[in-house]
Structure formats: structure tokens, C-alpha cells
Amino acid sequence: MLKRRDVIKSGAAAATVAGLGLKGAPAIAQAWPSRPITMVVPWGAGGGTDQTARIVGTLLEKEFGQPVNVVNRTGGSGVVGHSAIATAAADGYTIGMITVEIGMMHWQGLTDLKGTSYTPLALMNADPPGVQVKADSPYKSVKDLVAAIKANPGKLKGSGTGQGGIWHVALAGWLQAIGLKADDVPWVPSNGAAPAMQDLAAGGIDVVTCSVPEARAMIDAGKARSLAVMSxxxxxxxxxxxxxxxxxxxxxxxxxxRGIAAPKGVPAAVTDRIVPALKRAHDSATFKDFMNQRGFGMVWGEPAAFAKHMADDDAKMGVVMKALGIAKT
Amino acid sequence: MTVDTLLAALGLIADPQVLIVILFASAFGLFVGAMPGLTATMATALLVPITFFMPPIPALAAIVTASAMAIFAGDIPGALLRIPGTPASAAYADEAYAMTLKGQAGTALGAGVVFSAFGGIFGTVVLVTAAPALAEVALAFSSFEYFWLVCLGLSCAVLIAQDSAIKGMLALFLGLAAALIGLENPAAVPRLTFGTTELMGGIDMIQAMIGMFAIAEVLRAVAATGTRLPPPRAVTGAIFAGQWELMKKYPVQALRGSSIGTLIGALPGAGADIAAWITYATSKRFSKEPEKFGQGHVEGIVEAGAANNAAVSGAWIPALVFGIPGDSITAIVIGVLYLKNVIPGPTLFLNQPQTVTALFVIFFLANLVMIPFGWLAVKSARRILAVPREVLMPIVLMFCIVGAFAVTNSPFGVGVMLAFGLLGFVMEENGFPVAPVILGLVLGPMLEQHFVTSMIKADGMLLGFFKRPIAAALGVVTLLVWGSMIWRGLRALVRKAA
Amino acid sequence: MRLDDRLTGALLLALAIALLVYAMGLPPMPGQRYGAAAFPTVVALGLGLFSVLLIWQGWRTRRPGAPLFAWAGWVKDSRNLGNFLLSLALVGVYVAASDKIGFIPLSLAILFALFVRQGVTWGRAAAIAALATAAIQYAFASLLRVPLPRGLLDSIL
Known part of the structure; x- marks a missing residue:
């Protein structure tokens, strides 16, 4: 720990660095927002959700002339952060980025929260999974892969995220849709897509179902191939x-x-201002450049469309998760 | 790298904006690293929104400089107050503090500065010369190899425990038990959460660390207000005097620490903190005077201090070659690289040689400016020892509260810190070392992850753990290390009984 | 609080047994042999093994007449005990009330109380508490954007 004087000294240095870009536009004389807004992210700093949220936060900051603080509330596979958004004060000063997991966690009995526990504001992004294999694997097409699974159920191992996570459901749902059993490819839980792709390249597992942007580094590096995309x-x-x-x-x-949502019961005065601002952010060149650069898919959904999307998704997840034996309800 | 690219790269860096950014990022990294609870990862994450508005070279310069400084700065409160500023300094905080008590704070921190810079530069040299080859090795690690690596890391608990190996192992298992809490296990089943949402997130290692080291220290101080503690503010000595002698005395240690650190850093999923633990243990294991460890002996600080900074550089190896992060800092960096249209991958070295070369030069610069900046930071920070304890300790407590809060942004995290502080206090009173608890918290989730996934992959056959060549080699080494530990333990028992 | 190794070992053994019982109640991972219970079982067994070793070691090195349990010296000094309990209580208050009251008032109160309690004069205590609080608020909330609880001062900040 430094002495107080040094705290201020280095603080001033950091302020100068921060001053290069952050605190800009003067406060607009308007009811909302009159103070900083907090945007809760249920996932860790540096991940895809965090980066998307930080871009949206920076753009909203310009829109409103108030700081938008991105706050990571991680842990519990998203449960902690999602519940922090739902239980925050519904005054419009706490919003959050919610993710596909909100339609999955309640099936596992981890939380009571669903998509309907929020005021949906905007759907911003959607990424379909691909089917990835190691670069030198014998399967040249997804047909080869299916033939190998049929010939030897249980031999090939799949990964991409934790047990019961979105990419687990993607694999299981796909197998069921083509008439195989959900566990014909046993799932090896991983801490997200990046470790799974690395394990694929290291030869530890045989197939990874994760989103294309998540797989891209390994594909570009010539370590993995994508056989098909589930879109x-x-x-x-x-x-x-x-x-x-x-x-x-x-x-x-x-x-x-991924979408932006607020706690249930946010006043209309807030949603009326924030939804158009999110639309402008979504259409901005900065956002487009960023999303294209990372290979993230851009989708726009108004509050009503977002709500419907969440409800459809929720029902679909329930069917597969019950078949997998991981749904409690 | 041709002379032309080198000149072009130097041209990119000789920009005054880049140099100013390096200066400010140094100060920023030093501050964040020295605060318990604020880590090098957090320093990087905080810089990201600012780098949005910078060209690629200054943006990368800011991140490289701040992260290297933060890892070193974690040593400062570790040595002066026995409160490691980042988890990467936890392995040798006790040792450095013991040196401060002996009036050798200057030597301890000077070694921190000099060997941090040494490790960082060593890691950079490896990055420049051998990145593609090393990245291939790192990518060949699957859960089997990681499993053995983690097992090897666990044996550090015995080496770190000074007095009683049994108490060291018990502390380790307490840490492993605490790591069970939460939802983030391979089966995604909430464990020991007692129905609370907050506990689903598990016990955060940094909050626990602040508790066990800092809060326990504050509690010891306030519980001894009447009794005058031996004041740790004796002569602190010159910072750089004698560092050259240390370099001549411990060249093997510095090189071994740097090499192991670079390798561990290059592995995705193991970073500076694990590098520091393992090298502190190797340093003691191979030392000619292992009995001096824990009594304020600089040898372990030389090796582990070099290792954690080498790991920071090493983590960039897979990040640049494949776009695969080597640690949590480079995970954020890769996002910034994409944003700046510097697409990591094997082609980066072909397509943008000036950018890559400029980045390498920045690495050297960052580790070189660490020496004057580190000197300034140490010189001003060690005056902290002159602050009366009755003023210092409440302020430390407040910084701990804010630091623990900042990790998860929840008051619950402050509660976790308090609970572990009390536990650490009681453990210390009863002769239990606290560092292995932190080791257990760091390695527990990794151990479970790699064990369970390996068992699934191998269809439950233990032989699978020896099927792959690197895994087999690591496995044999681990079993030999464990075997020799058990053998020594038994022999000691027999001798005592006789 | 100093416990004899035999007593510490017994307590840890009880913890290990409780953990083992708990692990046996965890559900299996659907379709897989190793689930949520595997690792807790290993941890419980390891904790148990070393607890037994500690008990055994404590038994061999026991000194006749030494108590199984003794308070450390500082507990007998009421001033030190008070300081200790006050510090714990103040952090506890922060955990419970920071959302409602906010960082600034609580930090002022905690620092002031601890300074005065440890013999700093009232005036100095108030001044240092104010300075430290301002520095932390500025460095963490303004510069590092840590969302320190605003509490009572929500409308002013």
C-alpha cells in the first residue's frame, strides 16, 4: 500500500490517462439520466459478453452524457449477475446485459429467474454454433462425423462449455434432431469455449460445438476445421x-x-429514451466495426420482439434439457 | 526480423504519445498492483475503454507496461506489510516480510525490482526468438497434462510449510474444501451454497487472500495495541546496493525462475501466480541452504520474483501466435488486438512485422523503465513503515474493504474477506501456515476440472493419464516427487521414534 | 485461542466426516460416472487422513498437564480484546449496511472509531479519517470506476 500522497499522485496520472477519452459531453438537463448508469455483466472481464457490453456502454455514454459503468458480477455460471440485474432498483440507473443462459438456468433449478423477470430493452447479438473438429481429423464433412457417431456410439467426445451449457444443448439437440440419442457423444464439461478449442487442438476431444467467433482463432491458425454451422x-x-x-x-x-434488459417495472420514461439510444448504438459504425472485427453476429430486436425471442428460446431449451436429464422441472 | 523492420518499429515507438503513455501506464500499473484486491488483470480491463481511442501501438504499450508494473508492484505491500498486492506475490510475501523485520526491506524490494525486470526481459527474449515453437508445445497440453501439472503444483504446499508438513497439508486441504463451494464445477451442481445465490459464485481467491494475509495482520495489530511489537522500521538499506552480488550469487536461480515462469505463462490456463508458487518451491528444493527459507532469505524471492514477470511475457506467446490467451491479461489483450485490426495468428508475424517488432521493443522498454519506476515506488512506499501502526492499520483495513468489494462488486465479498481473515488469524495462532490455503483455492477448481474431464475422456481408465507422451513424463515426475516426499516424511518419523 | 493439536485434529476430522457425508448426497452427473461428488470425496478423505496424522502427532508430543484449550495472552487484556471485537464488528456492519448507508459515511465512522479507540486524538482522528475517505473515494470510485455504494449520499454524488 502506498502513502496517501502517492495515491493522489498516481491517481492524477491515471486521471490523465482516463482523460484521453472518457469523460466527455456535458450533462444534459433532462430528468433521466441525471447520474451515472451501471451496466451489470454476468460474465468475466475480457470475454465476448463483456466486450460487447463495454462497446454498448461507451456508445450509451455518448448518447446520454453520463458515465455508464460496466460492472462484472461473475460467478455461478451467470446466476449471480443475472440475479443482480433482476433485483436492482427499477429506476433505470441499473441495466444489464443478459444472455441466452437466462432461458436455461431455471430448468436446472438453479434460480427462479426467467426472461419474464426483466424489462427487455433490446436484443443486440446472436451467434450460432458451428461443428468443429481437429484439423487433421478423418472427418471431412458432417456426414462423415455422423456416420462415425452411429458406428460407435459413446466413443467420440464433445465439448465447448460446462455441463448443461448452451453448446451442450446445441450438440444434444442436434443429435436428437437426426434421430440419435442425446448422449451418443458424451459431453466433457469445460470452462468455456476457448479451453475446449485448445483441448480439441491438443487431441483431447473429438468435436467442439461452439460459436464461430469463439472457434475462429483455432480455425485461422490451421488447428481446427468447421464442418457445419447450426443456423x-x-x-x-x-x-x-x-x-x-x-x-x-x-x-x-x-x-x-445477448441483449440489454432492465429490472422489471422500469418507468416508461426511461425505456422511451433508452430503446432508441440502443438502436442508434446498434446501427453505429463503431458497433458494426467491432462486431464484424470479432465475427459476432448482429441482430436487432425491439422490446416486444426480444421478449418473444426469449420465450421461444426458453421452450426449446426445456425440451432438450429434459431429454439430457439435466432439467429438474 | 530485418534491420528495416526494426527501424520502422523504432519509428513507431519514438512517437512522444507512445512514450507519454508508457510513463502514465507505469504509474497506473504500480498503483493498481500495490493495492490488495486490484490485480494486473483488473489494471488491463480498466485500460480497455481508454485504448478504444488510441492507435494500436500506444494502446498495446499501455497494456504491456501496466501489467508488468502491476505484477512487480504486488511485491511492495507484501514485503512492507505482509499483504501481497496481487496473487502472484502471495507465494513469497512471508519471506519478504521476514526480511523487512530483519531490517532488509531495501534488499528484498530491490531484488523484487531487479529480478522482476530480469524475468520480464528473459520472457521477452523467449517471446522474440522461440514464440512459434513454444506455442506449439503449449497447445499440445490437454486435460491429462494439466492434471499432472496441477498435482505437481500441489506438492508446493509441503515445501512452503515451514514447520509442520502435516499442518501444511491440512491448510492445503482446507483451501481445496473451500474451493468446492459454488456452481462452477464440471457437473454444474451447486455445492455447499446453503441455498444462497451469492455462494453459487464460489469463494473468490483474491478476497480470501486479502482476508488471510491483510485482515489477519490488522487483527494481530489491533489485538496488540498495548504491547509494543518489535518495530519493523529498522534501517531499510539501499535498494540497489548488493543486487549485482545477488545476480552473481544466484544466476542459476534467476535463470531457472525465468525459464519455468515463461513456460508456465505460455500455457493457457496457468499464469503468473502458479509460476511464483512453483518456482518458490523449486528454489527451496534445490537450495544449498533450504533451512534459511522462511527466515528472511532472499534466494526464493530472486527465483519467484523473476518467474512471475517472466510468466507475464510468456503468456503473450500463444496469444500472438494462435490468438489463444496464455492468461487472463492476454485474454483481454486479444480483444484489443482484434479491435485494432492486429489479428493474432501465425500470419501476424508475416503480415505486420513492424507492429510485432514494435510490440517486442515495448516489452523491453516496459521492463527497463521498471527499474527507475520501481526504485521511485519502493523509495516512497517504504516510508509507510514510519507511519504509526495505530494510524496505518485502520487505513489498511479500509483499503482491504474497498479492494475486496472491487473484485466482485458486492458487499458479500467483504464478508468473505472477513471470514477468511478470522480463519487466518486463528490458524496463525495455532501454527498453521496460511499460504497453502490460497494455493488450494487456486488449484482446487483446476484439479477437479482436469481430473473429472480426463476421467470422462479416458472412460474411467486410470491408464489414460499416462497414454500421451508429455502426460506420461509429467506423471512420472509427479509420482517421483511425491514418492520422495513420503519417503523423507517416513524417515523423519522413524528417526524421531528411535 | 490456542488449541492442542489433538483437539484441532479432532475438529478437522469432524469437518472431514461432515464433508464426506455431504458428498455422498450429491447427485450423479447424468450419463457420466464421475460427477459432483468425486472431488469432494477425495478432499474429505485427504482432510481426514491428515487430521488423523495430526492427532497422532499431538498424542506423541503431548506434555502432561498441558491444557487442550487455552486463550492467548492478548485476550486477557480487555483493551486488546475490545479492539479486536470492534474491528470485526465494524467490518460486519459494513457488510450489512453499506448498500443503505453508503461508503463515505461508513468509512468516516469506521476510521474515526478505530483511530480514537487506539489512542489517536479526536481532532487528528477526524482529519485523517476525512482525508483517507476522500482519497479512497476519489481513487476507486472516480478513477477506477469501482461502484462503491452511494447509500445516503446517492442524490448528492
């Missing part, structure tokens, strides 16, 4: 990777989404 259309960043529908004729699709 209605091909990914513009990887035009050579076919969809599951093209290859196997199944309609199974899924996506991990």
Missing part, C-alpha cells in the same frame, strides 16, 4: 462452411444471444 444461413465470414440443413436436411438451429 438457417451460412456465416458471411466463413462462406465455405455449409449449414446443417444443407448437409443433413435437419431444421435444428440454435444461437447464443
Amino acid at each position: 438457417p444461413q451460412r456465416n458471411p465470414a466463413f462462406p465455405n462452411v455449409p449449414t446443417l440443413k444443407e448437409e443433413l436436411g435437419t431444421d435444428w438451429t440454435l444461437a447464443a444471444w
Whole structure:
């Protein structure tokens, strides 16, 4: 610990650094927002959700002339942060980035929270998973892979996220959709997509179902190949990777989404200001550049569309998670 | 790297904006690293929104400089107050504090500065010369290899425990038990949460560390207001005097620490903190005078202080070569790289040689400016010892509260800190070392993750842990280390009985 | 609080047994052999093994007449005991009330109380408490953007 004088000294230094870009526009004389806004992120600093939230936060800051503090409330596979958003004061000064897990955690009996526990503001992003194998694996197409699974159920191991996570559901739902059993490819839980991709490259597992941007580094490095993508259309960043529908004729699709939401019961005066601001942020060049750079898919959903999206997603998750035996209700 | 690219790179850096950024980022990193609860990772995350508005080179310069400074600065409160500023300094905080009590704070911190810079530069040299080859090795690590590496890390608990190996192991298992709490286990089953949402997040290692080291220290101080403690403010000595002698006396230690640190840093999923634990233990294991460890002996600080900074550089190896983060700092860095259109991957070295070279030069610069900046920081910080304890300790307490809060942004985290503070206090009164508890908290989740996933992959066959060549080698080494420990333990018992 | 190694060992053994019983009640991972219980079982067994070793060691090195349990010297000094309990209580108050009251008032109160209690004069205590609180608030809340609880001062800050 430094002495007080040094605290102030180095504080002043940090202030100068911060001054390069942060505190800008003067406060607008308007009812809301009259003080800093907190944006809660249920996932760790540096991840995809965090980065997306920080970009949106910076853009909202410009819109409102008030600081938007991005606060990571991590842990419990998202439960802690999601519950922090839902239980915050509904005054518009706490918003948060909620993710696809909100439609999954309640099936596992981890929380009572659902999409309906929030005031939906905007759906900002959705990323479908791809089916990745190691670069030198014998499976040249997703058809080869399915044939190998059928020939030897339980031999190939899959990974991409924790037990019962979104990519686990993606794999299991896909297997079911083509008439196989959900556990014909046993799931190896991992701490997210990056360790799973690394384990794939190291030869520890055989298939990783995770989103294309998450797999991209390994694919670009020539360590992994993507065989198919679980979305209605091909990914513009990887035009050579076919969809599951093209290859196997199944309609199974899924996506991990991120959206902005507030606690339930936020006044209309707040939503009336924030939704258009989010729309402008979503359409801004900064946001587009960032999302394209990272390969994240951009989707826009108004509050009503966002709510419907969450409800549909929730029902779909329930079906697969029950089949997997991980749903409690 | 041709001369042309080097000149072009130097041109990119000779920009006054870059140099000013390096200066401010140094001060910022020193401050954040010296505050318990604020880590090098947090320093980097805080810089991200600011780097949005910078060109790539100053943006990277800010991050490289701040993270290197923060890892070193964690040593400062560790040596002066026995409160490690970042988890990477926890392994040898006791040792450095013991030196301060002996009036050698200057030597301890000087060694921190000099060997941090040494390790950082060593890691950078490896990054420049061998990045692609090392990255290939690091990527060959699957859960089997990590499992053995973690097991090897666990044996550090015995080496760190000074007086009683049994109490050291019990402290380790207490840490492992605390690591069970929460939802983040391979089965995603909430364990020991007693129905609370907050506990689903588990016990945060940093909050526990602040509690066990800092709060326990504050409690000891306030419980001894009447009795005059031996004041730790004896002559602190010159900072750099004698460092050259240390370099000549411990060249093997410095090199071994730097090499192990770089390797561990390059592994995705093991970073500066684990590097420090392992090298502190190797330093004691191979020392000619292991009995001096824990009594205020600089040898372990030389090796582990070099290792944690080497790990910071090493983490960039897989990050640059494959876009795979080597630690939590580079995980954030990769996002910034993408944002700046510096796409990490094997082609980066071909497509943007000036940027890569400029980055390397920044690494050297950052580790070199660490010496004058570190000197300034140490010189002003050690005056802290002159502050009366009755004023200092309440302020330390307040910083701890804010630091613990900042980790998860919840008052619950302050409660975790308090609970572990009390536990640490009681353990210390009963002769239990506290450092192994932190080691258990760091390694517990990794151990479980790699054990369970390996068992699933191997269909429950233990032989699977020896099937892959690197795993087999690590496994044999681990079993030999454990075997020799058990053998020594038994022999000591037999001798005592006789 | 000084416990004899035999007593500490017995307490830790009880903890290990409780953990083992708890682990046996954890659900299996669907479709997999190793689930949530595997690792807690290993930890419980390890904790138990070393507890037994500690009891055994304590038994061999026991000194006749030494008590199983003794308070440390500082507990007998009421001033030190008071300081100790006050520090714990103040952090406890912070955990419970910081959301409502806010960082600034609580920090002022905690620092002032601890300074005065340890013999700093009232005036100096108030001045240092104010300075330290201002420095922390500025460095953490303004510069580092840590959302320190605003509490009572919410409308002013």
C-alpha cells in the first residue's frame, strides 16, 4: 500500500490517462439520466459478453452524457449477475446485459429467474454454433462425423462449455434432431469455449460445438476445421462452411444471444429514451466495426420482439434439457 | 526480423504519445498492483475503454507496461506489510516480510525490482526468438497434462510449510474444501451454497487472500495495541546496493525462475501466480541452504520474483501466435488486438512485422523503465513503515474493504474477506501456515476440472493419464516427487521414534 | 485461542466426516460416472487422513498437564480484546449496511472509531479519517470506476 500522497499522485496520472477519452459531453438537463448508469455483466472481464457490453456502454455514454459503468458480477455460471440485474432498483440507473443462459438456468433449478423477470430493452447479438473438429481429423464433412457417431456410439467426445451449457444443448439437440440419442457423444464439461478449442487442438476431444467467433482463432491458425454451422444461413465470414440443413436436411438451429434488459417495472420514461439510444448504438459504425472485427453476429430486436425471442428460446431449451436429464422441472 | 523492420518499429515507438503513455501506464500499473484486491488483470480491463481511442501501438504499450508494473508492484505491500498486492506475490510475501523485520526491506524490494525486470526481459527474449515453437508445445497440453501439472503444483504446499508438513497439508486441504463451494464445477451442481445465490459464485481467491494475509495482520495489530511489537522500521538499506552480488550469487536461480515462469505463462490456463508458487518451491528444493527459507532469505524471492514477470511475457506467446490467451491479461489483450485490426495468428508475424517488432521493443522498454519506476515506488512506499501502526492499520483495513468489494462488486465479498481473515488469524495462532490455503483455492477448481474431464475422456481408465507422451513424463515426475516426499516424511518419523 | 493439536485434529476430522457425508448426497452427473461428488470425496478423505496424522502427532508430543484449550495472552487484556471485537464488528456492519448507508459515511465512522479507540486524538482522528475517505473515494470510485455504494449520499454524488 502506498502513502496517501502517492495515491493522489498516481491517481492524477491515471486521471490523465482516463482523460484521453472518457469523460466527455456535458450533462444534459433532462430528468433521466441525471447520474451515472451501471451496466451489470454476468460474465468475466475480457470475454465476448463483456466486450460487447463495454462497446454498448461507451456508445450509451455518448448518447446520454453520463458515465455508464460496466460492472462484472461473475460467478455461478451467470446466476449471480443475472440475479443482480433482476433485483436492482427499477429506476433505470441499473441495466444489464443478459444472455441466452437466462432461458436455461431455471430448468436446472438453479434460480427462479426467467426472461419474464426483466424489462427487455433490446436484443443486440446472436451467434450460432458451428461443428468443429481437429484439423487433421478423418472427418471431412458432417456426414462423415455422423456416420462415425452411429458406428460407435459413446466413443467420440464433445465439448465447448460446462455441463448443461448452451453448446451442450446445441450438440444434444442436434443429435436428437437426426434421430440419435442425446448422449451418443458424451459431453466433457469445460470452462468455456476457448479451453475446449485448445483441448480439441491438443487431441483431447473429438468435436467442439461452439460459436464461430469463439472457434475462429483455432480455425485461422490451421488447428481446427468447421464442418457445419447450426443456423438457417451460412456465416458471411466463413462462406465455405455449409449449414446443417444443407448437409443433413435437419431444421435444428440454435444461437447464443445477448441483449440489454432492465429490472422489471422500469418507468416508461426511461425505456422511451433508452430503446432508441440502443438502436442508434446498434446501427453505429463503431458497433458494426467491432462486431464484424470479432465475427459476432448482429441482430436487432425491439422490446416486444426480444421478449418473444426469449420465450421461444426458453421452450426449446426445456425440451432438450429434459431429454439430457439435466432439467429438474 | 530485418534491420528495416526494426527501424520502422523504432519509428513507431519514438512517437512522444507512445512514450507519454508508457510513463502514465507505469504509474497506473504500480498503483493498481500495490493495492490488495486490484490485480494486473483488473489494471488491463480498466485500460480497455481508454485504448478504444488510441492507435494500436500506444494502446498495446499501455497494456504491456501496466501489467508488468502491476505484477512487480504486488511485491511492495507484501514485503512492507505482509499483504501481497496481487496473487502472484502471495507465494513469497512471508519471506519478504521476514526480511523487512530483519531490517532488509531495501534488499528484498530491490531484488523484487531487479529480478522482476530480469524475468520480464528473459520472457521477452523467449517471446522474440522461440514464440512459434513454444506455442506449439503449449497447445499440445490437454486435460491429462494439466492434471499432472496441477498435482505437481500441489506438492508446493509441503515445501512452503515451514514447520509442520502435516499442518501444511491440512491448510492445503482446507483451501481445496473451500474451493468446492459454488456452481462452477464440471457437473454444474451447486455445492455447499446453503441455498444462497451469492455462494453459487464460489469463494473468490483474491478476497480470501486479502482476508488471510491483510485482515489477519490488522487483527494481530489491533489485538496488540498495548504491547509494543518489535518495530519493523529498522534501517531499510539501499535498494540497489548488493543486487549485482545477488545476480552473481544466484544466476542459476534467476535463470531457472525465468525459464519455468515463461513456460508456465505460455500455457493457457496457468499464469503468473502458479509460476511464483512453483518456482518458490523449486528454489527451496534445490537450495544449498533450504533451512534459511522462511527466515528472511532472499534466494526464493530472486527465483519467484523473476518467474512471475517472466510468466507475464510468456503468456503473450500463444496469444500472438494462435490468438489463444496464455492468461487472463492476454485474454483481454486479444480483444484489443482484434479491435485494432492486429489479428493474432501465425500470419501476424508475416503480415505486420513492424507492429510485432514494435510490440517486442515495448516489452523491453516496459521492463527497463521498471527499474527507475520501481526504485521511485519502493523509495516512497517504504516510508509507510514510519507511519504509526495505530494510524496505518485502520487505513489498511479500509483499503482491504474497498479492494475486496472491487473484485466482485458486492458487499458479500467483504464478508468473505472477513471470514477468511478470522480463519487466518486463528490458524496463525495455532501454527498453521496460511499460504497453502490460497494455493488450494487456486488449484482446487483446476484439479477437479482436469481430473473429472480426463476421467470422462479416458472412460474411467486410470491408464489414460499416462497414454500421451508429455502426460506420461509429467506423471512420472509427479509420482517421483511425491514418492520422495513420503519417503523423507517416513524417515523423519522413524528417526524421531528411535 | 490456542488449541492442542489433538483437539484441532479432532475438529478437522469432524469437518472431514461432515464433508464426506455431504458428498455422498450429491447427485450423479447424468450419463457420466464421475460427477459432483468425486472431488469432494477425495478432499474429505485427504482432510481426514491428515487430521488423523495430526492427532497422532499431538498424542506423541503431548506434555502432561498441558491444557487442550487455552486463550492467548492478548485476550486477557480487555483493551486488546475490545479492539479486536470492534474491528470485526465494524467490518460486519459494513457488510450489512453499506448498500443503505453508503461508503463515505461508513468509512468516516469506521476510521474515526478505530483511530480514537487506539489512542489517536479526536481532532487528528477526524482529519485523517476525512482525508483517507476522500482519497479512497476519489481513487476507486472516480478513477477506477469501482461502484462503491452511494447509500445516503446517492442524490448528492
